[in-house]
Amino acid sequence: GITSTHARVSEPSEEMSLETFPPPAGYNAPEQVHITQGDNAGRAMIISWVMPLNEDGSNVVTYWIASSDGSDNKNAIATTSSYRYFNYTSGYLHHATIKKLEYDPSKSRSRCSLHIRYYSDLGQTYASNQTLYNYMSNPKGQAVLFVGDLSYADDHPNHDQRKWDSYGRFVEPSAAYQPWSWAAGNYEIDYAQSISETQPFKPYKNRYHVPYKASQSTSPLWYSIKRASTYIIVLSSYSAYDKYTPQNSWLQDELKKVNRSETSWLIVLVHAPWYNSNNYHYMEGESMRVTFEPWFVENKVDIVFAGHVHAYERSKRISNIHYNITDGMSTPVKDQNAPIYITIGDGGNIEGIANSFTDPQPSYSAFREASFGHALLEIKNRTHAHYTWHRNKEDEAVIADSIWLKKRYYLPEEETA
């Protein structure tokens, strides 16, 4: 594999201050607006916003068909919550689901080309800002799949929850205009026993709603959505997943539901990477890998996106599913039925770059670089997709890694970068 010689200087990125993102002006002004797919099939959207006061009408969103004159507008009523965390009390967190939306007529499901962006571990530093605006400068992106570790509030004294608010304002210029779909990372756990905050994921679950019930999940931490010809499964590295647990039972049923003639591309998001040749978080994904990897190969998952490691890496198509305790067969081998594993935890957060790759580069690793950036997956049709990774430093157009992907389900053939 390739270990890119281009390596970002490893000093931690400087955090943008709270003052960089003040509350919006105006009385009880809505803020931190973000949207996400509101059902499984893609004909609903969850609109989320925060307001300082819970006055009449604060929980209503009005919407209408873009091409109409707005006279046929409709209202959707939000669910509203607020939470306390140590000495912080949140504003009023509104989430309204608008339904029966039409697909964009210019794209029908079966032959659509779809551009999905991936990034993770964004945080709110000047490097994060570069990642976000680098992405927004390219009109191609239609949706964002975010693989965990959002605000990095946890890195601040008492998990300073105001950093969740500033994060919501920071990403609003993108997240309010196209759906961002979320996976939870360790920074979303917000577990702090020393200040008696022991309910995992409390801020994240209050602030970021996902359509988990639409895929028969019983938790927002694991769910699935369909987006054009892509079936996207989101898992939780930090919830129970052993046999008999809810996440395990859900995934077992979920994989049986994937209809590859309808959604031919199968993509999984999970925060902790299974194949990661960086010393940071090395082998932290092993426990989930031993439980789920056989299912991924069996079901011909195309790509697994992970975050957590603050660098970029793309694996070859490999698997390690024949070990039986006594046979010693525990080395990843080439496997054309296996997914490609991509670590995209290089959003640019406060902890800086993870530039400590193991040496030599293991045979399962195709390309790795200690740089910030984001990835773009362009689904061209049922059998081909073009995947690119964009290094932050450069102008958006410069692609630092790319590969033409062939659909495992139809074309489990070798791919060349």
Next chain:
Amino acid sequence: GITSTHARVSEPSEEMSLETFPPPAGYNAPEQVHITQGDNAGRAMIISWVMPLNEDGSNVVTYWIASSDGSDNKNAIATTSSYRYFNYTSGYLHHATIKKLEYDPSKSRSRCSLHIRYYSDLGQTYASNQTLYNYMSNPKGQAVLFVGDLSYADDHPNHDQRKWDSYGRFVEPSAAYQPWSWAAGNYEIDYAQSISETQPFKPYKNRYHVPYKASQSTSPLWYSIKRASTYIIVLSSYSAYDKYTPQNSWLQDELKKVNRSETSWLIVLVHAPWYNSNNYHYMEGESMRVTFEPWFVENKVDIVFAGHVHAYERSKRISNIHYNITDGMSTPVKDQNAPIYITIGDGGNIEGIANSFTDPQPSYSAFREASFGHALLEIKNRTHAHYTWHRNKEDEAVIADSIWLKKRYYLPEEETA
């Protein structure tokens, strides 16, 4: 290792009917009494009971020093809960903690000999009955460590919660008179999405309280207690345990607290076995093993008791902690710093015996037998303990497996069965 030729006939054990354990006679009679250690150090006890009505005085337990005339009796007020599960509503579940108890003067902590019984996956069949009364017929047992899968209510239509009540009555003759300490198994999850019961462990958490806060845990599913010279850590196979999760952080801190000069024996209870050469549940413990095994070897855990597999097995002292994805080093090797792993899931439940051992017997397996029974650990002093396993079929005195154990912390030497 030895694969015992003695194998119990494998037909499922016949369940004792609900009518076998009717509610006690009398108006609002307390039932399902069970006690468990109520603090970390062993000077408190949680007294639990159930009553059909929540009338004045129902939540009070009166206690006095055994040798006194009872005139100095004291009261402890219980916490009380009740729960609904599908079409069932429980009685009133009372749990009162009585504190500042005296150690039994005949045994002082440092040189005490302690007899602890171990069993798991008991259920309420005629075979379970044999296991319980076989145990009770031996006066040696002073406490029971139960490694999960209690009532098997989950095996009955809609998780028939009356089977939790009958189970409470079934074990009362022992559990009301000596402390049973509990680990949770998969049968305690009681997760049934089809009947909208999606809060894992609801019946178990309501019915069986443990002193988890006393060991700074934030969940009753993982905690520790000290019992004479033994430090007992209870883990949850079916809760999150990856790095950053509460159970992981708790165990990391907990292992640092163990003072081996005070509690020289370190024992872990966890339902899903890591070393199990039975085809049933084969490798289900792998995901927790890859996360925690290095810690157990590092901290010289003496014994790990597991359940889940309905047969008996004792491992040699082995470890498998040097694998690094690319080195292929993934075979268990002899390790005198490692624990012995004992699977004791042979309490006798409704699913019958698991008599499908892998062949040949792996080198890490010392003794295995497809029979019901229970184990006894007699802590003789700081360095030696006598461990025995008692097959149900025989008279209590017949020991079917035994070994003199040497304390890893002081005497990490070979042991011979």
